[in-house]
Amino acid sequence: MRQPRVIFVSNDIVPGCGLPVAAPGLRVHxxxxxxxxxxxxxxxxxxxxxxxxxxxxxxxxxxxxxxITLRADQVGAYLRAQAPAVVVxxxxxxxxxVSENDGNRLIVDFFAPKLLELVYEGSPDEAYPVNELRxxxxxxxxxIERADGFIVNGRKxxxxxxxxxxxxxxxxxxxxxxxxxxxxxxxxxxxxxVTEERPVRCAIAGYLQGWSVPGTWLRATAPHLEAxxxxxxxVLPEHWGGASGFANPExxxxxxxxxxxxxxxxxxxxxxxxxxxxxVLLDLFDxxxxxxxxxxxxxxSALCCGKPVVHPPFxxxxxxxxxxxxxxxxxxxDEQGVQRVFAEIVGDRxxxxxxxxxxxxxxxxxxxxxxxxxxxxxxxxQIPTPVRVAx
Numbered sequence: 001m002r003q004p005r006v007i008f009v010s011n012d013i014v015p016g017c018g019l020p021v022a023a024p025g026l027r028v029h030x031x032x033x034x035x036x037x038x039x040x041x042x043x044x045x046x047x048x049x050x051x052x053x054x055x056x057x058x059x060x061x062x063x064x065x066x067x068i069t070l071r072a073d074q075v076g077a078y079l080r081a082q083a084p085a086v087v088v089x090x091x092x093x094x095x096x097x098v099s100e101n102d103g104n105r106l107i108v109d110f111f112a113p114k115l116l117e118l119v120y121e122g123s124p125d126e127a128y129p130v131n132e133l134r135x136x137x138x139x140x141x142x143x144i145e146r147a148d149g150f151i152v153n154g155r156k157x158x159x160x161x162x163x164x165x166x167x168x169x170x171x172x173x174x175x176x177x178x179x180x181x182x183x184x185x186x187x188x189x190x191x192x193x194v195t196e197e198r199p200v201r202c203a204i205a206g207y208l209q210g211w212s213v214p215g216t217w218l219r220a221t222a223p224h225l226e227a228x229x230x231x232x233x234x235v236l237p238e239h240w241g242g243a244s245g246f247a248n249p250e251x252x253x254x255x256x257x258x259x260x261x262x263x264x265x266x267x268x269x270x271x272x273x274x275x276x277x278x279x280v281l282l283d284l285f286d287x288x289x290x291x292x293x294x295x296x297x298x299x300x301s302a303l304c305c306g307k308p309v310v311h312p313p314f315x316x317x318x319x320x321x322x323x324x325x326x327x328x329x330x331x332x333x334d335e336q337g338v339q340r341v342f343a344e345i346v347g348d349r350x351x352x353x354x355x356x357x358x359x360x361x362x363x364x365x366x367x368x369x370x371x372x373x374x375x376x377x378x379x380x381x382q383i384p385t386p387v388r389v390a391x
Contacts, residue, residue, distance in 0.1 A: 004105075004380065005041040005085040008032050009075065011093045012050050015268035016064030019054050020237075023297035024090050026268070027111050027153065030183040031088065031376065032066070034369030038377065043082075047072050047094060072097055079104055084385050088151075088376070092143035100146065105383045107376070108147040109180075110161050114140070116290035144168050148386075149176035149379040154295045154316035176382035178375035182295045183367045184304040188360060189276030194349045202345070203233040203275070205283035205309060206298030207265075208254070217284050217310070218254055220338045225259045229346040233261045233278065235271070275305040279352055280345055282310045284332040291315060303327075304363050308355035310341055324362040326355055 012025040014032075021029075028044055036042045044067040051069055055061050063069065070078055075097040079087055083103030089095060090109045098106060115136050118129055144150075144165055152161050158179065165172050194200060202221065224230045234254070254260060266274060275281065281302035285291060295316045299309045303317075309327040311318060321327045328341045344351055366372070 003038075003040045004385075005043065005082065006032075006035050006088065006380075007079065007082060007085050007104075008042070008044045008088045009079075009090070009094050009098075010044055010046050011090055012046075013054065014044055014046060014064065014067060016067065017046075017051065017061050018267060019051070019061065020265040020271075021268045024111065026184060026297055026301070027090055027109070027182060029268075030185070030369050031109075031180070031373060033185050034183060034371075034373030035376070036066070037370040038373060042066055043068065045070055045075065045078065047075065076102075086380050086383075089143070089147075092140050095139060095143040095146060098146070101386070103386055105149070105380065105386065106147050107149045107151060107379055107383075108143045110150060110152040110157060110164075113157070113160060113290055113293045116288075116293065120288045120290040140164060141168060144170060148383045151178055151180040151376055151379060153180060153182045154293065155179050156293055156316050160293060176379045178379050180375040181366055181372045182297060182300045183369040183372035184301060185369060186304055186306070186360075186363055187272040187276065188306045189273070191276060194279050194352045194356075196349060199228055200230040200346050200349070200352060201233070201277065201279045202230050203278040203281055204235070205281040205302050206235070207237040208234045209237075209285075216332055216335050216338050217282060217342070219335065220342045222259075224342060224346045230342075231261070232259065233263060233274075235263045235266065235274070237265060271301070272305055275302055275307055278307060279356070280310065280327075281307050284310060284312060284330070284338075286332065287312065287314055300367060303359045304367055306356055306360040306363065308352065308359050310345075320362055320366060324358045324365075326359040326362045328355075 008028045008031060010025055010028040013019050013021050014025040014029045015021055032042045032044050046067060046069045048069045048071050075094055076099045080099055080102045086105045086107065087098065088107045088109060090111050091114060092108060115133055118132055118136065145168055150161065152158060161177065162172065165175065221230065221232055225232060263274065283296060283299045292314050293316070299311055299317050302309050303326060309321065311321055311327055311329055312332055313329040318329055322329055330337045330341050332338065
């Protein structure tokens with residue numbers, strides 16, 4: 001039997017467009033790669049807004065194979081014309097662009113805890129974003145009422161998903177939903193082994209964010225940087241553009257440090273190459289309810305490059321790192337614990353090599369798109385092909 005066509009509607013740029021990417025675009029990229037590997041006909045639709053904001057040339061950017069761009073007001077008509085297909089929305093952003101009874105099976109990906117992100121991204125001194133939260137909440141509930149099935153990217157999000165669906169009249173006993181891990185194609189590079197003859201190459205995972213916690217780990221790395229036992233690299237988001245004007249003075253000092261190599265925004269393939277040249281990635285941040293539920297894409301990206309990660313013990317990814325010994329788990333607030341981790345990193349090169357090999361095993365077992373999308377296929381198979389209603 002011929003596999004149905006699967007259309008991913010992305011709220012953000014995906015790899016291959018010649019631009020830096022963020023977590024939502026990487027989520028779509030991984031799922032699309034997995035479904036294509038399973039033999040499905042896959043199309044990715046990028047809603048044009050994020051692309052237009054970043055692309056500076058009058059010549060349109062090249063699109064990866066199987067990817068198209070549409071204005072938001074074109075999405076509904078396009079999806080109607082493709083029926084019968086499976087439509088997967090990352091979060092609920094485009095739910096109001098999807099026509100009802102359009103002959104497609106609609107799946108909503110509970111990718112990010114958007115309301116918690118909004119609450120925690122601002123300063124504690126700022127007013128609670130009541131109106132913004134109301135808009136997001138109402139849109140999320142509309143998506144739950146409309147969708148035929150759901151996926152979530154972390155097992156810890158299953159109770160979160162149930163709390164949402166129980167606010168609606170949907171029968172939770174019969175609604176198809178599955179856990180589908182955050183996944184990305186592997187980018188393993190054959191780098192020279194980590195030996196005593198050179199420093200351990202460390203880097204901050206992903207872009208250096210304003211809510212990063214550089215104090216503890218920067219103090220822990222400082223003596224090793226000064227002694228030449230390790231190096232440290234960081235990538236800045238494009239919109240920061242330099243080392244001034246940061247709200248966090250610790251970030252200001254870090255970016256201004258002569259001991260740290262600063263890089264500017266990269267495409268995803270460039271970033272993978274950058275990670276491939278590193279030995280250890282650092283991804284430490286304050287604890288919050290949002291961070292506890294989040295599947296940290298920066299850490300996932302590092303693991304998919306076969307690199308071990310220094311990571312907190314409280315996220316969705318933490319148990320995987322522990323199970324496979326694919327890094328070091330340490331509370332960022334535990335300064336002595338962080339110091340012990342860095343002492344092991346620079347003092348035991350065999351541990352770094354061993355954990356890198358374990359990161360590759362972790363990818364093969366859980367983060368390989370071919371493996372991860374099995375849950376999405378299960379949801380698709382539970383949804384009958386709808387009968388299109390004439391309008």
